[in-house]
Amino acid sequence: MNRNFNKTVKYSFIKILLIPISLWIIASLVFLLLRIAPGDPVDAILGSGATLEAREILRNNLGLNESIPIQYLTFLKNLSHFNLGISLSNQEPVMEIIRESLPASIELGLVSFIVAICMGFPIGYIGLKNKDKKLDLVSRIIGISSYAIPPFWGAMMAQLLFSIIIRIFPIGGRFPIFQDQPSVTGFIIIDSILNNNISALIGSLYHIALPALTLGFLLSGIFSRSFRLNLEKSYQSDYVEAAICRGINDKNILLKYALPNSLLPILTLSGVTIASLAGGALLIEITFSWPGIALRLQEAIFQRDYNLVQGIVIVTSFLVVSLNLIVDILIALFDPRIKF
């Protein structure tokens, strides 16, 4: 165990050292692709009516008249000082914009993930417990259809049904417009709790409910199918059969024998899901006007805001790489079969 732990630490150390290299490659690719893409921030800001002189002045002010290699070197130099630059469209620090929008995406992602787990596991469990019965068929249909539904369609239908027809959820946004938004960490739910502000907590839950339920439902299928499959495999294993022979009751067999082993593959799946949600769920954010990082990235791409696009991609890439590393370490710690 001790030897494996040391190897895990060594593996993690190497992986951490590789993070800057991964980020440098990603940053360079984004830098290059943005410069290759037609259109530039000047056109996005000024539209088609500006004079040549006005364009040149703005291009000069934004530092776009420098040669590409010089722009690249400046970008790398700033990046090495953790300076992501200034947004070309509104002249605000990129880090500040990310700090404002990233918590919204993470908050939505985490709540959706919890919803997905809360939906997926019971559906998978009910299906397995009622194998080849009607409930199993229902759980399979729910599981498959949830990840077969295109997110944009699912989100629009949820909005139509719950916000427009039944009218129990708001149509979009993150917080009631008429309330003062608590501001500490940027995570409104946490900030409401920290400020002891119950109405803000209810307001934020009220707004996050529909997008999180929708995204959670869309993600739940993967978890229910995966959970069912792995739990079934665990139930068929020798150690569970041995436990049954020893007369251990159903609850203990599930919680102490079958469940821990069936959760290991789901840990990997959860890591990948959370990592993908860290970059925001674009279609859900667009449909529900959720002011997250994915929506911000989409706007920045339309505005050809080079610095902001670069900044968002670098930060979200960092999160994805870090989360993957954490998942790798957790799996190595929990699963003795994994050796580095």
Next chain:
Amino acid sequence: MFLKNTLKFYKLLIFLIFLSFINSSCSRSNNSKKISLASSGKIESLDPARINTIKALQIISSLGDTLYEFSNEGQLVPKLASDMPIFSEDKLTIHINLREDVFFHDGTKFDSNAMKFTINRFKKIGTTNYILGNKIKSIETPSKYKLIIKLNKPSSSIEGLLTSLNLTPLSPEFYKDFNDKFLNDEFVGTGKYILKKFSNDIQILEPNIKYWGRSPINDGINIIGYSNSNSLYGALKSKQVDVLLSNSIDDSQRYKLRSLSENQKIKEGRSAPNEISFISLRTNKKPFNNLNIRRAIAKSLNRELISKKVSYGLREPAKSIVPSKFKKDIIVSWPSYNINEAKNLLRGEGFCDGKILKFPLTYRSNVPTDKLVALAWQQDINSSMEDCIYMEIYGVESTTIYKNLSEGIYTAVILDWIGAYSDPEAYLKPLLSCDKFEKNICIEGQSVFSGSFWASKDVEALFLGSDSNYGMDRLNKLIKIEQIASESIPYIPIWISSQKAWSQKNISMPVFNGGGQIIMSELRHIDE
């Protein structure tokens, strides 16, 4: 047993969530005296030197005042100025007297120095400062409430510029550290509302109780931005907002809103038409360097049909590139739809009967209406002029189109335009003026950036002449410019649109000012 416990937990959780939503839904009604207004998209900045989006201009018009504004009849009306501008005999100096009872939101007094500060700041850092061009030579402040603007050359369009929201006066005291940079998330002006909260998607405006004029008749405006047309429509339909203000809502939803307003379930208000949609033809290369081909193409555009198919007839077919309210309703008619004449013109150029004119039409892929216009026109041409014209359509993102327009990449492209200020010149110059040209081809100038590359010696002379004329003399010159353009057809006008807003039944009907901005201060709950 385990399953039962889990189910109990879920039931309890659902019950708690349900309770919290009931609570949350109820708390909304506590705030009913404020008007909630939904609009599309986000606002990056509330700095008048930075703004160029319709939404930001709408909000600035409520937070600040301009020196002058245009009435709905197109007349210049003093606002922060105490009377009309006085021009010197050589038209190179303008004397403007200012109101003495105006305060900024930070409590400082509005005076000529504040106006000078604002204009100079816009000249220095304004992203659209090209609208001033080289018109202003200097600004003098001989007394606290007297402003003298000296011009480099006579410019009659300066009146229109003085109504520009980009020149909304700012408090020099508040903006002293932002003389050469933008202040995006705060605004201190003189308007009817004070900005209480600003974020990209939520803005809260509260009445300015010290306003020099008539105060707002509501308790404030909460503005929320939604990122798509469905949410905007849904928010009004489900009564989650009081007013919907958007020109980017889908035409099918506009149509449904129109039906609802006709059935008196909601109210619809609209501005005078001010947004022109047109097709820009590249006149410096084949095939549109040929005037007869341009004429034929212009005559093949069935505006009525396109308006009916694409906008359910809600957008007014236009045969002009200048809104009629700026021309005192004098009609300048661009070529009308006439399929037989179009065919005859093409036959005269050797097309039809076996030889087909092929050309690409580009539309902005991120503007849904543009695609529908392109498809409708293509379909119409395929059915009525199949033997003469073959049109291919391509969607390109708008930013890419704007970048490539001056490169002459697009043979024909669908665009739109709203004048930066209320004046015919704000529509004509950006489309027709040219700084450097050979024969009728523009090499440098605005028509290059509009993708037409069209130029005319007569038009340039008339632009020059219009700068030193006023009143009807100036208007006649500008109308003559449009007449010349209508005969050369560098553009094909499609339709002209209004800014629209819809309100719930218990809210007053939205009203717009002469500049096309909704007057937020006039919105009120009817049962109050």
